[in-house]
Amino acid sequence: MRTFPYPVATGPDVRSPLRYLWWLARQQWASLTAGMVFGSVWMLSQALVPLVLGKALDQGILGGDFAALLAWTGVLLLLAVIQSVFAVLRHRISVSNWLQAAFRSIQLVGHKITYSGDALPRKFSTGEVVSTAASDATRIGQIYDTFARLTGSVLSYIVVTVLVAQISLTLGITVLVGVPACCAMLLFIIRPLQSRQRAQREESGKMTAVGADTVAGLRVLRGIGGEHIFVGRYKKRSQATRQTGNDVARSLATLEATQLLVTGGFAVLFTWLGASLAVTGQISPGQLVSLYGFAVFLVTPVRSVAQAVSSAIRAVVGARKIINVLGTDSAVRTPTDPEPAPQAAASLYDTASSVEIAPGLLTAVVSGNPADSAALAERLGRFDDDTLSTTPVLWGQSALHRVPLEQVRRRIVFSEADPQLFTGTLREGLDPQHKHDDADVLAALDAASALDILEGVEEGLDHQVTERGRSFSGGQRQRLALARALLTEAQTLLLVEPTSAVDAHTEARIAVRLAAARGQGRTTVVVTASPLMLGAMDHVVFLRDQTMAAAGTHRELLENSDYRDVVIRGE
Incomplete structure (x- = not known):
């Protein structure tokens, strides 16, 4: 059980969105490190499954060695148990990292509201501040959720590259170059997503502001019969927000489709190369099974990178809104040359x-x-x-x-x-x-x-x-x-x-x-x-x-x- 609010040793770094995200990461470095360890073990246990299946096939089934088959089956069972245990641990710590970053950001915004005096109302509407705390903080937290998977994906990609290279140097080079190439191809789809998400966030904030202002003045509006004016304003903002949301959804759908196309094409090419080697007798049937398993597994690192980049874009957009609030100069400040308060009641x-x-x-x-x-x-x-x-x-x-x-x-x-x-x-x-x-x-x-x-x-x-x-x-x-x-x-x-x-x-x-x-x-x-x-x-x-x-x-x-x-x- 974690206590809230969180203690903050130093003030947040609001010089840029990336600096703020890095500052948040330093505040929860212990749980982030644990997430990296759990995510790496979880992913590595999956990456080793194709290797174990290939060994069991070559040594146990084709080799007719029942003891070897039993031993490799036990290793496969052990990997399954490790996957189950560390999948739970990774998920729990990832959600914890998500919530820590989100709640810490909400806490900072709350403190800013409390201690900034009249500075924030002059610069932001109530709806914009509410949207920053309720929406942008959650977007920021998501990057720390995907971070553990990304770390495990990178490490498992390196391990799989080494294992494939031991079977075939050509296929090892294919993995070494092909996976980064697939990730790079997705960047062409991800880049427009950032600007569209930024536009969607702006329109959402404006809509929330109109809604908050309308609700706050509802009694007065009913008294003067002005509800239809604000309803019209809200409809206009709602339609603009819906349109930008559609633009974001279109980019996300294109990203998902491209991701399936790129990873599927790579898996087909990789499997075909492996099958060609098996037909010519350069690799064993068990190694072919392993290569097919590796081809299927390598889809996961590519998806993890795409999800991490998408989360990073949302986090940067959200962090920019939060640092705009946190970076606002407070109307009330801690004096550099303080004077003592009166000891007793004073005029x-x-x-x-x-x-x-x-x-x-x-x-x-x-x-x-x-x-x-x-x-x-x-x-x-x-x-x-x-x-x-x-x-x-x-x-x-x-x-x-x-x-x-x-x-x-x-x-x-x-x-x-x-x-x-x-x-x-x-x-x-x-x-x-x-x-x-x-x-x-x-x-x-x-x-x-x-x-x-x-x-x-x-x-x-x-x-x-x-x-x-x-x-x-x-x-x-x-x-x-x-x-x-x-x-x-x-x-x-x-x-x-x-x-x-x-x-x-x-x-x-x-x-x-x-x-x-x-x-x-x-x-x-x-x-x-x-x-x-x-x-x-x-x-x-x-x-x-x-x-x-x-x-x-x-x-x-x-x-x-x-x-x-x-x-x-x-x-």
């Missing part, structure tokens, strides 16, 4: 807006333009170091973007306006690190006024959440996300519009319970324009044109006409 001061978040208080941020208040919360959550380098956020005496990232993520938690729920049990989704017992989870649900959601499912906390929590309404997802955020017990919690999708009665309960749920000494920043939430805050900051225009309690700020207009509009 957060945003120099761009002149807003200071005092520690241990419930602070609300209000703006006539909701994007401005959300942008302030994102700066406090550190999602773009480039922006913070020009207008820094000070965490105590340290610049936030110079503090080690793991300390920031551990102590400052950001909960977005459009919450994402993940598949698994509800308990795992709310407390993924298993730090709390059921009583704590229920308390967080109560604070988020979400116990009614639990009562509506038969399995309770063991309820299986569907993809992105689509079985829940928008308000239910929002409350579950709030409970999840509360369970982090973060020193500083940033909540963007946490109650925008709930009714007024539910919002009022959340407003009353939020302070108690956060406890003493913890800092909470709420981006909202709801009077119910603002009335429960210790401190309210009002932004105008992205800078602080006023600050105080909700009641005090109601004297400000601009603030009052925004709040009344929110109400």
Whole structure:
């Protein structure tokens, strides 16, 4: 049993697809070596079968030596056992190599998504990133599956060449030259396959992107009656993807047909040459049987090379997409000259807006333009170091973007306006690190006024959440996300519009319970324009044109006409 995630000693080499594939191979060199050994023994045991059959025929049957026949039969049985055992071992280790490479690539993409801040969404659509992790990683893993067979095929080809040369030098030279020539002929068919697979991958990514965007906005589309527009876009992308898929299938079919023609022609020629030698008495009947067996066996190395080249093409195409994701410069980075994080709770001061978040208080941020208040919360959550380098956020005496990232993520938690729920049990989704017992989870649900959601499912906390929590309404997802955020017990919690999708009665309960749920000494920043939430805050900051225009309690700020207009509009 292998544990996951895998430890990664060094960062991936993303300078080129081949360098990345080589880096992956180095991470699993032990299992790859085992695959080479198992594959070689498996193939060699097959390669020796024709030789043993020829010896049994010449010495045992034609020679009339029963003991020799019995001995060679035992050797043949031993080879069969070796084939069976090492076929199983080779298959298991090959699948292991496949999955290791695929999962490690998926893990790297997941880490990149987690730690890159806003860099990836600016460069790739959601569908493209999903396709990279779900499809390209699997394509990469396949090359490590075929690698063991390729190694065994090359070694067995050398052994068979030597064995044939001992029977006939002419036939040995034929094998030595003919097998590589057959492989080279297949390259003319394989080369166009690469460009067609690349085109198919591009169209598939675009189709996935359109599908992901459509599903994400399905409720809105139904509300405005725009489903037919997106259906038309998806049909167009689907047809383009189907056409490129047909092109790839055509190349693969041509490759298979050419492979059969080339290997079959070589086998016929090789067998005819052997039969000619047998007719003239230059080789024995047993050696003729061996040569026929070798001719049949030599089809396997040619097929293995063709499959390996085809897998390599797909792996290079997939690796290129993955390194494009992994090579994207992160919006948040590990500082080269780190500054220490505050030892205790400290204020957060945003120099761009002149807003200071005092520690241990419930602070609300209000703006006539909701994007401005959300942008302030994102700066406090550190999602773009480039922006913070020009207008820094000070965490105590340290610049936030110079503090080690793991300390920031551990102590400052950001909960977005459009919450994402993940598949698994509800308990795992709310407390993924298993730090709390059921009583704590229920308390967080109560604070988020979400116990009614639990009562509506038969399995309770063991309820299986569907993809992105689509079985829940928008308000239910929002409350579950709030409970999840509360369970982090973060020193500083940033909540963007946490109650925008709930009714007024539910919002009022959340407003009353939020302070108690956060406890003493913890800092909470709420981006909202709801009077119910603002009335429960210790401190309210009002932004105008992205800078602080006023600050105080909700009641005090109601004297400000601009603030009052925004709040009344929110109400």
